[in-house]
Amino acid sequence: MKTLLVAEFREGKLREKYSQLIAFAKGLQTETSMFLVGSPTDLPQFSGTLFLADVAKYGEYNPTVHKQLLLDVIAKEQPEMIVFHHSSYGWDLAPRIAVALKAAQISEVIAIEDGVPVIPVCNAKLRRKITSKTAQTVLTLQAGAFGMEEDPTGTPTVIQIDTGVTGKVQCSGYEAAKLEGVDLTKSEIIVSAGRGVGKPENIAIVQALAKALGGDYGASRPVVDAGWVDHDRQVGTTGRTVTPKLYVACGISGAIQHLAGMKKSDFIVAINTDKDAPIGEVADVFVVADLKQFLPILTEKLLAR
Amino acid sequence: MNILICIKQVPDMESKFKINAEKNWYDRTDLAWRMNEYDEYAVEQAVRLKEQVGDADLTVLCIGGDQVKETMKKALAMGCDRGVHIADNDAYKREPIEIASMIAGFAKDKNFDIIFTGMQSQDRGSAQVGVMLAELLAIAAVTTIVSFAFDNGTISVKRELEGGTKALVSATMPVVLTCQLGLNTPRYPTLPNIMKAKKKELLTIAPDVGSSAISQETAAFYFPEKKSGGLVLEGELPDLAEKLIHLLKEKTGVLA
Numbered sequence: 001m002k003t004l005l006v007a008e009f010r011e012g013k014l015r016e017k018y019s020q021l022i023a024f025a026k027g028l029q030t031e032t033s034m035f036l037v038g039s040p041t042d043l044p045q046f047s048g049t050l051f052l053a054d055v056a057k058y059g060e061y062n063p064t065v066h067k068q069l070l071l072d073v074i075a076k077e078q079p080e081m082i083v084f085h086h087s088s089y090g091w092d093l094a095p096r097i098a099v100a101l102k103a104a105q106i107s108e109v110i111a112i113e114d115g116v117p118v119i120p121v122c123n124a125k126l127r128r129k130i131t132s133k134t135a136q137t138v139l140t141l142q143a144g145a146f147g148m149e150e151d152p153t154g155t156p157t158v159i160q161i162d163t164g165v166t167g168k169v170q171c172s173g174y175e176a177a178k179l180e181g182v183d184l185t186k187s188e189i190i191v192s193a194g195r196g197v198g199k200p201e202n203i204a205i206v207q208a209l210a211k212a213l214g215g216d217y218g219a220s221r222p223v224v225d226a227g228w229v230d231h232d233r234q235v236g237t238t239g240r241t242v243t244p245k246l247y248v249a250c251g252i253s254g255a256i257q258h259l260a261g262m263k264k265s266d267f268i269v270a271i272n273t274d275k276d277a278p279i280g281e282v283a284d285v286f287v288v289a290d291l292k293q294f295l296p297i298l299t300e301k302l303l304a305r
Numbered sequence: 306m307n308i309l310i311c312i313k314q315v316p317d318m319e320s321k322f323k324i325n326a327e328k329n330w331y332d333r334t335d336l337a338w339r340m341n342e343y344d345e346y347a348v349e350q351a352v353r354l355k356e357q358v359g360d361a362d363l364t365v366l367c368i369g370g371d372q373v374k375e376t377m378k379k380a381l382a383m384g385c386d387r388g389v390h391i392a393d394n395d396a397y398k399r400e401p402i403e404i405a406s407m408i409a410g411f412a413k414d415k416n417f418d419i420i421f422t423g424m425q426s427q428d429r430g431s432a433q434v435g436v437m438l439a440e441l442l443a444i445a446a447v448t449t450i451v452s453f454a455f456d457n458g459t460i461s462v463k464r465e466l467e468g469g470t471k472a473l474v475s476a477t478m479p480v481v482l483t484c485q486l487g488l489n490t491p492r493y494p495t496l497p498n499i500m501k502a503k504k505k506e507l508l509t510i511a512p513d514v515g516s517s518a519i520s521q522e523t524a525a526f527y528f529p530e531k532k533s534g535g536l537v538l539e540g541e542l543p544d545l546a547e548k549l550i551h552l553l554k555e556k557t558g559v560l561a
């Protein structure tokens with residue numbers, strides 16, 4: 001079997017996470033090559049063939065151009081599996097490839113069990129194993145699910161690729177994340193508020209618990225999107241990845257994108273009214289309770305110690 | 306402008322899920338249903354665009370059984386002009402490419418300038434339908450937008466990338482845009498608008514499934530395991546607090 005890994009390049013740099021693709025391919029023990037629209041001076045450490053289009057010539061992500069470059073390589077190499085990250089690059093490009101190849105696409109793969117991809121369903125409350133019925137299969141891998149190749153080594157054999165295609169959609173630049181306040185990556189104790197807090201006034205009870213524990217407060221995305229908490233404090237794939245000694249998730253369901261940002265915490269406490277909430281998959285202690293009643297009691301007892 | 310918004314009806318994610326008899330999907334009885342969260346942003350953005358340009362016609366489309374009409378009425382009450390319901394009791398089983406083909410079958414001769422979809426559905430979560438639809442219609446697609454502006458025929462959006470970075474992207478019409486959480490603040494339909502929505506056109510049409518072959522099959526469907534060794538605490542709140550403090554003292558160094 002042949003596998004083609006699609007690495008990413010952004011803002012002038014190779015994205016380090018390509019090593020997750022290598023770790024995934026190692027697990028399958030297939031013949032592996034890699035595709036990258038990147039720079040010949042910033043190559044992945046990978047001992048295999050790298051099909052490289054020069055970013056100086058083609059620019060950073062442009063769907064039409066990258067699709068054509070990739071389809072040309074696929075036509076030549078005939079890989080059975082084309083593997084992307086489940087990322088802003090992967091979920092944008094992968095379906096275009098799947099349509100062109102009439103191949104099955106399996107998105108956000110979190111594991112391979114007995115050779116079959118597993119994906120989350122219903123915000124991670126359920127799991128589905130999917131078998132592909134097509135000769136070629138397109139996969140996107142959930143961030144972090146397959147670990148990192150610890151010390152990637154090797155030098156790729158570079159095959160330069162080109163295309164004459166141009167695209168309709170133009171990326172004119174990037175806007176950096178606004179991070180001027182607290183840096184949660186340095187916090188040892190984090191208490192986070194999720195949509196379960198219900199209304200902005202209830203953020204205060206989460207803050208009070210964080211203070212009583214001597215830690216910082218964070219939040220899940222909907223709470224940040226609603227403007228109740230600053231973006232600096234968002235935990236997850238589009239916020240911060242944190243690894244505190246204690247993480248307390250209050251009214252947070254535990255969607256994959258949130259878990260990716262906090263599951264490496266040493267000790268995780270979940271406070272949730274829904275016993276089946278997927279946060280239970282990572283929680284060391286799951287307190288089934290209404291946070292509005294429970295947090296003030298807990299805070300009071302902590303302060304009275 | 307001629308605008309299409311694709312919405313899906315999904316269960317409330319806080320529902321108590323059960324697995325169906327065939328063991329390939331969740332049991333669809335006894336669930337509370339609502340509009341896919343991502344699609345609420347799509348509807349809201351379309352309505353705002355109409356408010357901005359005045360001359361726009363908003364068609365909301367949903368594929369599913371009869372029950373999806375409830376969700377479509379919400380979109381009409383939020384401000385869409387007309388609804389197209391593609392009647393298909395098997396929609397929940399369909400692969401993203403089949404759903405995309407059905408939408409493309411409807412949209413291909415309608416000259417939509419912009420098609421808004423959600424970036425993903427909360428239940429199936431494939432994040433494929435929007436992009437596949439664009440590919441089938443051979444038009445551009447920009448995914449995961451968190452900001453949208455329309456000026457003189459040009460669309461400027463911000464795509465959300467990882468770690469909070471955004472890409473600034475401009476596109477011309479026709480285009481498919483897939484909407485991400487936080488794009489706007491979806492409105493709640495007001496009572497007068499709910500009443501008005503009842504009079505809006507909601508057309509049910511037969512599906513055109515086309516010839517797309519089955520490309521994938523569900524091999525297993527199950528609940529994930531809870532963390533092994535994880536404790537579940539239930540009971541009186543003061544007791545729970547005592548127990549939790551005790552556990553934190555015992556298992557972590559943070560209460561020293």
Ligand SMILES: Cc1cc2nc3c(=O)[nH]c(=O)nc-3n(C[C@H](O)[C@H](O)[C@H](O)COP(=O)(O)OP(=O)(O)OC[C@H]3O[C@@H](n4cnc5c(N)ncnc54)[C@H](O)[C@@H]3O)c2cc1C
Nearest residue numbers: 194195196220221236237238239251252253273274290291
């Ligand atoms: C590309 C992408 C990137 C994303 N990035 C992020 C990210 O960086 N961070 C992030 O957090 N999300 C992110 N998300 C969103 C993510 O998928 C979820 O939508 C989000 O994490 C849900 O937040 P939540 O758990 O607070 O809300 P919900 O999923 O709505 O959960 C609320 C929880 O509160 C519980 N609850 C309700 N009332 C109470 C009460 N009174 N007491 C106790 N519990 C209660 C409920 O049982 C439920 O479990 C991203 C999504 C996408 C598609």
Ligand SMILES: Nc1ncnc2c1ncn2[C@@H]1O[C@H](COP(=O)(O)O)[C@@H](O)[C@H]1O
Nearest residue numbers: 311312368422423425426431432433434
């Ligand atoms: N049954 C459906 N009817 C109409 N639109 C749908 C349907 N299923 C998915 N979509 C659209 O496609 C988007 C992505 O869905 P998915 O690829 O399933 O994650 C959704 O946010 C909707 O906008």
